[in-house]
Amino acid sequence: MHQQTIPAQDYIYGSAETTFEKLGDVVNKYIPLLAAGIQEGKIIQKGPAMFVYKGIGADMTKPFTLEVGWCVSDKAKDVGELKVRKTAEFKCATILYTGALANIGKAYEKLMPLVSAAGLQPSGESREMYLYFESPESVNNVVQIQMGVK
Secondary structure, eight states: OEEEEEOOOEEEEEEEEEOTTTHHHHHHHHHHHHHHHHHTTSSOEEEEEEEEEESOOSOTTSOEEEEEEEEEOTTOOOBTTBEEEEOOOEEEEEEEEESOGGGHHHHHHHHHHHHHHTTOOEEEEEEEEEEEOSOTTOTTOEEEEEEEEO
């Protein structure tokens, strides 16, 4: 685990309230919109895909807000229902995960006790930066998990 402060960055995203059980519905809605925007030249990437989880508490069955998006230049504009905003600077504990997305929860299971042992409190927001991505099943995926801390 590393403690980091991730700088503010411009980000285009779609957002919806969901649960972990229905998370795939949100991802499957917004990834095609983002991919089409990139393919058509309406979205210029300036970094990786990023998911932002807001309002996550101890009860993992409760709804939270999920933003699915991409880091873009500071000149980016909204594209349809995809909105552009600048993220806030983000104080977080990070860990790198490699592998299939079905097992990403195991990385969170390793990170949470490390956060607690360091005397940090989760802020209720987490981010995932998809540094390298082949497919949901690929063992080659590389994701930086960023758990916001107070």
